[in-house]
Amino acid sequence: MRPLLSDATPEYGGTSFVETFLFDGDDRHPATAKAVGGGSLFVFDPNASWKRIDVHREGDRTLHAYLTLSKPLDWFAGIDFTDPAAATARIAREVDGWAPELAALITGSDTGPVHRPHYALPVEHRWDRVAGVTLLGDAAHLQPPNGEGANLAMQDGAELGAAIAAHPGDIEAALTEYEQAMFPRSAAAAAQGAAFNKVLLGDNAPQNLIGILTGSYQWSE
Numbered sequence: 001m002r003p004l005l006s007d008a009t010p011e012y013g014g015t016s017f018v019e020t021f022l023f024d025g026d027d028r029h030p031a032t033a034k035a036v037g038g039g040s041l042f043v044f045d046p047n048a049s050w051k052r053i054d055v056h057r058e059g060d061r062t063l064h065a066y067l068t069l070s071k072p073l074d075w076f077a078g079i080d081f082t083d084p085a086a087a088t089a090r091i092a093r094e095v096d097g098w099a100p101e102l103a104a105l106i107t108g109s110d111t112g113p114v115h116r117p118h119y120a121l122p123v124e125h126r127w128d129r130v131a132g133v134t135l136l137g138d139a140a141h142l143q144p145p146n147g148e149g150a151n152l153a154m155q156d157g158a159e160l161g162a163a164i165a166a167h168p169g170d171i172e173a174a175l176t177e178y179e180q181a182m183f184p185r186s187a188a189a190a191a192q193g194a195a196f197n198k199v200l201l202g203d204n205a206p207q208n209l210i211g212i213l214t215g216s217y218q219w220s221e
Contacts, residue, residue, distance in 0.1 A: 002139055005127040010119035010142050015050060015070050015201065017116035017145070018091050020109035022063040029063065029108055031101040036063055043102055044206045051094070052201065055105055065105040066116070068201060069094060076115050084112025118144045123190040126183045134175045136160060141186035146193035156182060195219070 002008070025033035035041065040056040050070030058064050081087045088106065091113050095103045106113065121142045127135075134140075137153030159181060163174040199208045199217070211217030 001133065002135060004133050005130050005135060006125065008121055008125050010121050012073055013118045013120050013144050014072070015068055015118050015144070015197075016073075016076060017066040017068055017118070018106070019114040019116050020065045020067070020106055021111045022065070022105065022108055023060075023110045025057070025061050025063040027061075028110075029104060032063060032104045032108065033061075035099070035101045042200075042206075042209060043098075044209075045098075046206070050201045052205065053095075053102065053105055063105065065109075067091065067094065067106060070201070073117060076117070079115070081113065081115055087113050120144055120190070120194075123194065124187050125190075126179075126187075129172075129176055129179065131172060132175075134160070134179060136182070140182065141190055143190050143193045144197050146196050148189050148193055152186060152189055155185075 022029045022032060025036070036055050036057060038057070040054070043053040043055070045051040051068060053065055053067050055063055055065040079087050079090050088109065092103065092107045095106050119142060121140075125141055136156035138149060140156065141152060143149060156178075160174075160178045163178040164171065167174040167177070199205070199212070208217055
């Protein structure tokens, strides 16, 4: 649908997730489960900017992990992700030397690693009104993962529904109202998300995260 409204296309942002799952973590992967703790864990590589593992527990005791790597798409294209053993062996080299219980988030995965490249639309992505068509969610404002994508999509849907209900019989008025509110909201969220990812994937990332959690981090304008 996007080409009906906009010539913009998502561009690769230079980082990707490699997604893994350890099922029944407490029983089958006790050392890793202990390292993760009761909720979530961020693991930063002090020797390599733009590399970290995020892992969280799911309701069925699965340990769900994402290894963030700053690599070009060509690098990932050189890995055969249809061969789980070979792909795991290659990705495991990126965590060589890490504590075994942390490296196991890659090497001990109960599924093959999955490549999740990060694409984004321009921060100020918008379009002129086109009769009968609009966009919401990632189609309108795709961003690098920062925890807000699903929230924005749900808000888009709620606000679009409210606008349609407020303008019975006048869909163009509803779509105009929705877009006028959505454009600045999504642009602000995209800018904040880009800044947040830079803070957590750049120099001094561990210290930055501690500062964010304690309220002492000074955000630059």
